[in-house]
Amino acid sequence: MTIITILGFLLIIIGLWGMLTRKHLFRMILGFSIIDTGIHLIIVSLGYIKGRTAPIFDSDLSTFDAVHKIVDPIPSALVLTAIVIGLAVTALMLVYVVQMKRQKGSLDISDYEELKW
Amino acid sequence: MILTIIIVLGILMLVAAFLALYLKDLLSAIIAAGAISLMASVIYIILAAPDVAMTEAAIGSGLTTIVFLYALHLVKKEQGEKND
Amino acid sequence: MLIAGAIISLVGAIFLFLGALGVLRMPDLYNRMQAGTKATTLGSILFMLGLGLGYYNQICICKIILLLLFVIFTNPISSHALARAGHFFGIRLIKRSVLDALHDAEKESEL
Amino acid sequence: MIKRFFSLFFVILLIFVFMPLVKDIKPLSELGVTSQKYAKDGAKELGAANLVTSVVVTYRGLDTLGEVTVLFITTAGIGFLLRKRSTGKNKKRKASEILKSGTSFLLPLIVLFGVYIFTHGHLTPGGGFQGGVVIASAIVLLLLSDINLHTDHNILNWLESLSGGFYIILGLLGLLLAGGFLDNRFLPLGKFGEIFSAGAIPIIYSLIGLKVGAELVGIISKLGREE
Structure with a gap:
């Protein structure tokens, strides 16, 4: 569905804007998780076909005419693993933020100026 | 009908x-x-x-929020009584 | 059967709406939490019962009873934990309220 | 201020780059070639009713292996960053009686629900990842209710390594006895639609569920235990 694709792109742009302009470290990670959600929405919406059902065989869906009745299973499978990885990476980033706070005592990105140019 | 639901959810x-x-x-x-x-x-x-929906509901709105809250708790404990 | 189920679900939906209205309109945290818990518990119970009556078959009824048990057990426990955390966090009651049993019990145990 | 203009410029550039992509996306009307093959032969070949499960576990099993590896590495990184620091124990509020008794009633039910989700992954929506997450949320409830609990990290480590190792061993068995790495057909396929069917898929998905659950519990208990 195209409208959901557009929604996913809007979420990506909002998240990127947040990551670029906000100064607080937690806000940047929140922007990252918004980008994550947007990407997942786009990938799942690319596999949708109008008027079809989920790829699970039961009494209503036989294996013979499945080709004309189910949506694409591959994007679902890819997103399934991507969500779990997203959680793990978010947790790792948060732990880094906690360590940075312990080292320097600040949560503002403009206080970290070792690599500033 | 479904289009209305999608538009409302998207705006939200x-x-x-x-x-x-x-x-x-x-x-x-x-x-x-x-x-x-x-x-x-x-x-x-x-x-x-439905598989993706289950995963997203459990991880995205459950565990991610919990991990964020734990990290916020740790950071605030470092900060002491000063608020932010 | 379908009409009876529809009526029961409608009543449940009205309760859910009242719960949402209560969350918006009530004055302080504890009142809001009470509206958001009591009304939505009853509302979701009625809604699911109506659904089960409307599409009556045995597997459906069994699943709905399990779901109801889960809602009945989890909803009060979670709101209890939230209200208790709010109390110890230091959120005040509204001025007009007359009874704070947890505060009184704490004072008694200190004495 | 310069920086903000720079970010605005960057975001607008991104919009212009992606605009043709969004405009040219047409909704699918037919499945792609690979998906058509999966839809036609997947149920007959592997015997799993849930096509997403057979894609995740068998057809793209190497992806899942890599995903589990990434999860393991992030868990190890978190454990390394949050090494034990010797600070004094601070006092915590005790959990209330209602929460404790409610937890003792609800915890087995939630764990049972998680196990149900990952053993029925080949029949109904759900599978190892979802079941592992449900088990991890049960452990969160335990952490919230009984604050002085110490999750035994040795048990967690053993559980994680054993399930990971058995996952690889099952993959190698598929390589030896059947068509290729992580092929599930070295066990009999059984009757379509029953719980003991689909060859090794339920076993592999249960192992993935145990591994994911152990890793997520490790992350959360490390974050929650830190003082």
């Missing part, structure tokens, strides 16, 4: 994304970011992907 998601970036209170911002995932899981049901 965009509003929640802006709230997550611009609310003053960090706790409310984290809750808003969890709400985005919750609405996304409803959209996955509409897109006929």
Whole structure:
């Protein structure tokens, strides 16, 4: 569905804007998780076909005419693993933020100026 | 009908994304970011992907929020009584 | 059967709406939490019962009873934990309220 | 201020780059070639009713292996960053009686629900990842209710390594006895639609569920235990 694709792109742009302009470290990670959600929405919406059902065989869906009745299973499978990885990476980033706070005592990105140019 | 649901959910998601970036209170911002995932899981049901919907509802709005809250707790404990 | 189920679900939906209205309109945290818990518990119970009556078959009824048990057990526990955390966090009651049993009990145990 | 203009410029550039992509996306009307093959032969070949499960576990099993590896590495990184620091124990509020008794009633039910989700992954929506997450949320409830609990990290480590190792061993058995790495057909396929069917898929998905659950519990208990 195209409208959901557009929604996913809007979420990506909002998240990127947040990551670029906000100064607080937690806000940047929140922007990252918004980008994550947007990407997942786009990938799942690319596999949708109008008027079809989920790829699970039961009494209503036989294996013979499945080709004309189910949506694409591959994007679902890819997103399934991507969500779990997203959680793990978010947790790792948060732990880094906690360590940075312990080292320097600040949560503002403009206080970290070792690599500033 | 389904198009209306999708449009309403989409507008709510965009509003929640802006709230997550611009609310003053960090706790409310984290809750808003969890709400985005919750609405996304409803959209996955509409897109006929129940597996993804289950995962997103459990991870995106459950565990991610909990991990954020634990990290916020740790950071605030470092800070002492000063508030932010 | 379908009509009876529809009526029961409608009543449940009205309760859910009242719960949402209560969350918006009530004055302080504890009142809001009470509206958001009591009304939505009853509302979701009625809604699911109506659904089960409307599409009556045995597997459906069994699943709905399990769901109801889960809602009945989890909803009060979670709101209890939230209200208790709010109390110890230091959120005040509204001025007009007359009774704070947890505060009184704490004072008694200190004495 | 310069920086803000720079970010605005960057975001607008991104919009212009992606605009043609969004405009040219047409909704699918037919499945792609690979998906058509999966839809036609997947149920007959592997015997799993849930096509997403057979894609995740068998057809793209190497992806899942890599994903589990990434999860393991992030868990190890978190454990490394949050090494034990010797600070004094601070006092915590005790959990209330209602929460404790409610937890003792609800915890087995939630764990049972998680196990149900990952053993029925080949029949109904759900599977290892979802079941592992449900088990991890049960452990969160335990952490919230009984604050002085110490999750035994040795048990967690053993559980994680054993399930990971058995996952690889099952993959190698598929390589030896059947068509290729992580092929599930070295066990009999059984009757379509029953719980003991689909060859090794339920076993592999249960192992993935145990591994994911152990890793997520490790992350959360490390974050929650830190003082």
